[in-house]
Amino acid sequence: MKVTMKDIANKLGISINAVSIALNDKPGVSDEMRLEILKMADKMGYINQKRQYLSVYSKSNICILMQSYYADTGHFYSIVLRSIVEQAKVFGYFSILNYFEDGHFVVPECIEERKVAGILVVGKISDSNLLLLKNIGVPVVLVDFTSLCTPCDCVLTHNKQGSYMMTTHVINKGYQRIGFFGDLDYSFSFEDRFIGFKQSLLKNNIVSYSKVDEYIQKYSFLQGIEEYVLTNQIDKIIEILNTKNYQRS
Numbered sequence: 724m725k726v727t728m729k730d731i732a733n734k735l736g737i738s739i740n741a742v743s744i745a746l747n748d749k750p751g752v753s754d755e756m757r758l759e760i761l762k763m764a765d766k767m768g769y770i771n772q773k774r775q776y777l778s779v780y781s782k783s784n785i786c787i788l789m790q791s792y793y794a795d796t797g798h799f800y801s802i803v804l805r806s807i808v809e810q811a812k813v814f815g816y817f818s819i820l821n822y823f824e825d826g827h828f829v830v831p832e833c834i835e836e837r838k839v840a841g842i843l844v845v846g847k848i849s850d851s852n853l854l855l856l857k858n859i860g861v862p863v864v865l866v867d868f869t870s871l872c873t874p875c876d877c878v879l880t881h882n883k884q885g886s887y888m889m890t891t892h893v894i895n896k897g898y899q900r901i902g903f904f905g906d907l908d909y910s911f912s913f914e915d916r917f918i919g920f921k922q923s924l925l926k927n928n929i930v931s932y933s934k935v936d937e938y939i940q941k942y943s944f945l946q947g948i949e950e951y952v953l954t955n956q957i958d959k960i961i962e963i964l965n966t967k968n969y970q971r972s
Contacts, residue, residue: 726769735763748779754815758783762817765838782840784817786833788856789845791822792953803845803866816840828852834861844868847910869911882912886919894927901929902942906949917945
């Protein structure tokens with residue numbers, strides 16, 4: 724049985740005219756009511772029946788993509804997600820959250836059917852999967868990640884400056900043996916932080932240029948670390964930390 728505007732109106736307890744106004748993107752209903760009508764129309768299958776309303780519906784949605792393991796790895800991305808959803812709502816967008824596995828990536832149905840105005844990828848995504856998304860034609864923005872191989876708009880924290888300031892703060896507290904903890908092969912953000920860390924060591928005369936690499940290797944963990952952080956293997960992290968000579972020097 725085909726869904727009609729009357730069915731949508733009855734489901735929401737509103738007039739058919741209000742449904743028509745929302746679906747045709749005309750003034751006369753609030754942004755909140757418009758969004759509710761569009762969501763109900765899609766839920767009931769009306770948008771798929773009447774593809775002429777797809778462009779109106781897509782303008783009210785954004786898709787947020789994030790690797791599933793980020794959901795269990797701490798507070799940072801929960802803050803990022805909440806902020807995105809809240810700001811999207813301010814501008815009249817409904818956020819559709821989809822978790823994905825980078826090694827077994829499946830394009831969400833809402834993107835394939837072009838039911839979203841844009842895509843936000845929070846955290847890391849492989850170049851091949853990013854290219855797959857870009858080829859669909861829906862605008863893509865990366866959050867807290869960038870790609871050198873596949874140019875894309877992105878939103879990044881000032882990693883280099885932040886790391887420089889943090890390292891300098893630790894130095895000003897009187898510490899002389901300072902290490903960097905982060906997998907440089909995992910993310911460009913880590914590389915930027917590492918550069919800021921190294922510059923602070925040099926600028927604050929903790930170590931000379933000729934010995935800086937030796938110093939960093941002695942006190943830092945630069946590879947094979949992130950997998951333990953992401954999987955919350957605290958015991959393994961402590962075990963690795965205890966292998967450094969500086970803890971016994």
